[in-house]
Amino acid sequence: MRLLLVEDELEIQSFLRRSMEEAGFDVDVAGDGRTAEQLAVENDHDILIVDLGLPDQDGIALILRLRQSGVGAPILILSARRSVDDRVRGLEQGGDDYLTKPFALAELLARVRNLLRRKPVPGNEATRLQILDLELDLLRREATRSGKSLPLTTQEFMLLEYLCRNAGRVVTRSMILDQVWGMRIQPDTNVVDVHIYRLRGKVDGPGQPPLIGTLRGVGYVLKDR
């Protein structure tokens, strides 16, 4: 997997490059729009990460030009602006995604993977998810662990489904809020933790190896090993 990182801040550039390399990507780095254009046209990238605040040009203009010159890979937009402007929203509808700074690495990785996964073919989507001894029937909205049915509420089922779909990968609180509740908010209370705590109480019974792990300060992970 080849990735083009367009970011002018050296510190962000370096930690992003290292993190993405650790995640298994071949990373090309561009510090400005011109280099980015050159690299993108010369090489074939699977995904691009583009920061909007570039020193030489507007990030959106760059993206539009890349698209015009035939770069079809999905783009994850990084923005230092709080309010996402309409042009970014337009790009988002075109299949790209955005993330505002500062972000959690886990979230960045999750979004990159989402973009790479692309849309699944309709009808071909799994109706069952299985992680170790945890099974989810997506049609009947039922979950079992070691064959034993789990009494989950609708909300808890959705949360567990989201964790299962990202099994083995860290999901952050804001990712959970965004994907399960559809809200991009940053509560300064422990609302998500309480949901996870309750879910864990139902999924990880006494004597069973815990499935839902916590990475403090980062988020949660559903273990698949």
Add this chain to the structure above:
Amino acid sequence: MSSRTGKPTIRSAAWRISLWATLAFALGTMVVFVFLHRFVAADLQQRSDAWLSGEVEVLGEVAGRTPNDALYGQIVSEVAKLAGRELPGATMSGRSVEGSVFFLQTGMDGALRLWVGAGRGDTHLQAIRSRKVLAGQPMDLPVAGVPVPFRVVSLPVPDGRIYLGLSERDELRVMAKLRLRFVLLWLLINLLGFGIVFFTTRQMLNHVLKISEAASGIGLGDLATRVPTSRRNDEVAHLALTLNHMLDRIERSMHQLHTITGSLAHDLRSPLTAIRGQLERSLSAVAIDEQAEQAEPIVSAIEELDRLTEFLNTSLDVAEAKADALRLTPSDIDLDQLLVAMGDLYGPSMAEKGLQIRIRSRGPLRITADAGLVHRLLANLFDNELKHLSVGCTVTLELQEQGQAALLLLSDDGSGFDPEVLPQLFAHRVKGKGSHGHGLGLAFVEAVVRAHGGSVTAGNREGGGALISLSLPVAFQPHGTLNVKA
């Protein structure tokens, strides 16, 4: 917004101005005409009086010199007829002098001796007798059977008295003609004047109206619009130019504010991103699964960093909203559904703290608003309740539709707001004793509501507990164009 089309012309200012201006002009010209009329009438009378006095003397002389024989009547009547031809205005009017002049002579006994004129003269004599006609002084004499009075002058002759009468017919006709022409011209000029005044004032006021319409349409979203200017160098054009200059200045400072908040956000965010990234990387190096003690300081650093980020975001939002510069992206939201989702999200945390939550709603209530901001607003309110209420309390949320607004009432049965902070609940960085928040919660709530053109009040209920009431317009109404309703 005022509408030009909906207003009948009769109620427009242009109509009123032209009506009053025309009225004043009409009255003024009428007064001038009345004076002129009197002057002309007096002058005409003076001229005919002069003629009468002159002629009567000539006639008196002729009457005195002519021997009193059979030819006397013929001579005197010829002279009288000749005199009639020299009437002032007789040639002008071109009409027969027949009937407009009479000559009458009475004897010493007052009986009719000689009559020159239309008819037999006895009615004239009767009229003369009923009035006292002084010698040499012309006076008006109405005669029965003749519609127009005569101007009569008398002169004593040796054997009686002679009277010369001149009909005021011509004089009256001239005056009537004058009046008719004046009235026609007067009407024409006034109508024309009214039209001119009406159209010019309407044009001018339309320009003013266009300016005010454009100005009221300039919301916060489009400060780039300018009011229409005209090439004329009058007061209205000046007004438009002044308004545009003012808008230029507002736009500049707004732009400056955006630049400042933008670069502040950018300059703070980049290091925050870098720091967070490094922390997260070192955290994953320390411990993936087990909660190592080494990880603790990193974890709390990340948490503090997230709080700092949230604080930065919120204070910039509040600052921008206070300056009416918050950028909104409106979308369609079902408040009822959103409240239920929020209830689901916060329910477990509330239950964990021993709090109850009740949502009363009458079904879907759709509004157009910035979804992200409304989500954060509600999360803020829920966070507040969660942080400040003590065990056993109940939070009640009530959603109602009130006219063109959605009304959200949030109440609880806790201890309510600290009376000390009550007067300034929405102020920046105000927080009650023992509050651990950053003091931006309600300021943010108010900022978002205001930016949507709604209103919010907060206070303590009579029975105890807090009550916050939010009103958000159903249709999107960015603050700034809201109050402009003519």
